[in-house]
Amino acid sequence: MSVNPELRKLDIDIPSQPQSLVQLSLLMADEDINMQAAASLIENDMALAAAVMKAVNSSLYGLKGRVQSVHQAITYLGMREVAAITFEMGLRAAFPPAPELEPLWKRAGQRGTLMGKLAARLSLDAWGAHSAGLFEECGKAVLFRHASDHYRAMLRATDNDVDLVGLEHAGFGVSHDALGAALCESWGLGAAAVASVRHHVVAQAALALPAAEGRRSISALSVLAHVLMQDPGRLDEAVRAVAPAADLDEMLVLRAARQAHEQLADAQRAGRAALH
Structure with a gap:
């Protein structure tokens, strides 16, 4: 797909998708996924394969x-989970490593896992x-x-995305939600x-x-993943607000959200215990 022309005028580079992920996307779009072909595709990219194995373990x-x-x-884990891990690693590789971005990638992995599990439970x-x-x-x-020093200052200036979007518009004429969608x-x-990203x-x-x-x-x-990661006490309120708007059953959504959250919390507890 072509990127919004208005964003191109800003001279902000949108990283292109690695060829291996283009091929994986095509495989994932097939209703009858060829597991052997997908696994071979990942394994033939040494950097991706190593990153996937590290993440899975x-x-x-x-x-x-x-x-x-x-x-x-x-x-x-299933093909969808492994493909998502592969996409996460490919996405990270498209950007230079930086300490300021590490919390972003950590949240991305947790959010993606939560949203994927929620979706699977809700069909x-x-x-x-x-x-x-x-x-x-x-x-x-x-x-x-695009502008590491300038953006680093913005990240330090606020602790919430609503204010950050305002700073981004003032500094760049575009915000991260629009760029993410692009x-x-x-x-x-x-x-x-x-x-959803936009x-x-x-x-x-x-x-x-x-x-x-x-x-x-x-x-x-x-919305539900954000609440579960930031303020789980508001889960009931969030479900009541968004489930009807998305034509989803509130009780099913609430049950699925609690189960997905507990599963993620159990995995994190197990990981911490393994370190001691």
């Missing part, structure tokens, strides 16, 4: 024993939801690469995932889904 997934191959990772588009979670804050990485489009993510700041701040968006279920999952 981290505390986040809480697996017993070390996973020795991409095929084994797919057996334990929604789990691949689209996981991808939207991974890419939600990627516009910040775009701006950091990156999603250029990397071939679906329309619902793109819309509107996530307002949706999360107001606990309200964008009226103009058609399929709003992924935006709803973005």
